[in-house]
Amino acid sequence: MNFTDTTQEKILPIVMKFVNLKPVQAIKDGMLFIMPLSIVGSLFLLFAEFPYAPVKDFFANIGWAPAMYQANNATMGIMALVAVIAIAHSFAKNEGVEPLGAGFTGLSAFLLLLNWNIPVEEVEGGVAGIATNWVGSEGVVAAIIIGVFVGYIYTWLLKKGVRIKLPETVPSGVANSFNALIPLFIVVLLSAIIYGILGSMNTSFLDLIYTTLQIPLQGLSDSVAMAVIHPLTVHFLWWFGIHGAVTVGGIVEPILRTNLAGNAALYRAGELSLEKGGHILTVANTNVFMTPTGSGMTFGIVFYMLFSAKSEQYKALGKLAIGSSLFNINEPIIFGTPIVMNPLLFLPFILVPMIGHLSGYFLIRVGILPMAHGIEVPWTTPPIIQGLLAGGWKWALFQVVLLAMSVVVYFPFIRAADQQAYAQEQADGELTPDQLAKEIAE
Incomplete structure (x- = not known):
């Protein structure tokens, strides 16, 4: 049994079983709701902290900077609130249960499990209120746990028929509201018990999760191991035709x-x-250093197809793929070359993004490149512009280096694939470029 067969029969089923777990699906679907908030909030932060001093001073002088910071607070600053609602909502939706009630039940549980006290100097016992750090980045892992827990309990209760039954003549909106009453009560009761127990220990659920789980996870996410494992797993799955990025x-x-x-x-x-x-590895690094021009950083393949390919198949594919590749969409290359299940291109497809991600990690650690300063650029932003917005001119320049590296590393492999395709065309009788383009498009 060869490597491909072993992987398909032994490893992939385990991976897919994990990926298809209900909590994992709910987390994956729910966290997608955060992306628009993060991108919009990043744009306001970009203007408030614009890297060109005259522009930054202009916004500060006309008094717009506070409004932009507030816009950032109201988007990126509420990540945990959005996460707990969206994950509980997604869990219920995936199970075929009315999801809105689950989302707001999750929000209620999250707020209940917070410590509603803010320490203030010279004020004994502090003041009542919610520290904004908990509704933002520091509360995200707790929000994920609460969202999954609430989604599961809420769905399980409704599927077991634990609800207030109303006549069929009652409008669905009213019925759904009453359906949520008993699950809401049970979730709030359980959350209140947890709050009381942890409160007697002078802590809260969010404090506990942050110190015992989130901080270690963030430390692990900033490690060399993560800089290797992340691109390796993404592109390993892609090679088998599974959307690794998702x-x-x-x-x-x-x-x-x-x-x-x-x-x-x-x-x-x-x-x-x-x-x-500060953190070295962020979602910005993924887009800028690992996947510019798409998963696998396949710019080198497109470049070869446009300027060096002999086979009509690759010439046509290069022309078709260049436009989408500039916006980091490269499925035409992944499936059209093909890279999927192609042993010849397995090594560079894994190696190129790993080199990019790992080299970016070390250059940030030694201070040659700056850390990501909080700007999440839309993933479809063209390379170079993407790097400039996400990390400044040094990131943009490094993207140029990475794209050149992609051309060099992919060259011998895609040339060998091109020679095979050219020989096959010679043996079968060449099709015209228009015919090949039509076949690829179909």
Whole structure:
């Protein structure tokens, strides 16, 4: 049994079984709701902390900077609130249960499990209120746990018929509201018991999760191991035709996005550094250093097809794929070359993004490249512009280096594939470029 067969029969079933677990699906689907907030909040932070001093001073002088910071607070700053609602909502929706009630039940549980006290100097016992750090990045892991827990309990109770039954003549909106009453009560009761127990120990659920789970997870996410494992798993799955970015991203992106939000807070305070708790690996690094021009950083393949290919198949494919590749969409290359299940291209497809991600990690650690300062650029932003917005001119310049590296590393492998395709065309009788383009498009 060869490597491909062994992987397909032994490893992939285990991976897919994990990926298809209900909690994992709910987390993956729910955390997607955070992305628009993160991107919009990043744009306001970009204007408030614009890297060109005259522009930054202009916004500060006309008094717009506070409004932009507030816009950032109201988007990136409520990540945990959105996460707990969205995950509980997604869990219920995936189970075929009315999801809105689950989402708001999750929100109620999250707020109940918070410590509603803010320590203030010279005020004995502090003041009543919610510290904003808990509804933002520091509460994300707790929000994930609460969202899954609430989604499961809420769904299980409704499926078991634990609800207030109303006549069929009652409008569905009213019926759904009453259906949520008993699950809501049970979740709130359980949350109140947890709050009371932990309160007697002078802590809270969010404090406990943050110190015992989130901090270690964020530390792990900033390690060399993660810099290797992340690109390896994403592209290993892609090679088998499984969307690695979505599959793995649903698991690791919540932490990487939390790292980015933490960097944003430090950047605003003028304290972004490793010593102050800044993070090397964030969701911005993934887009800029690992997947520019798409998963596998396949710019080198497209470049070869456009300027060096002999086979009509690859010439046509290069012309078709260049436009989408500039916006980091490269499924035409992955499935059209093909890279999927192609042993010839397995090594560079794994190696190129790993080199990019790992080299970016070390260059940030030694201080040659700056850390991501909190800007999440839309993943479809073209390379170079993407790097400039996410990390400044040094990131943009490094993207140029990475794209050149992609051309060099892919060259011998795609040339061999091109020679095979050219020989096959010669043997079968060449099709015209128009015919090949039509076949590829279909």
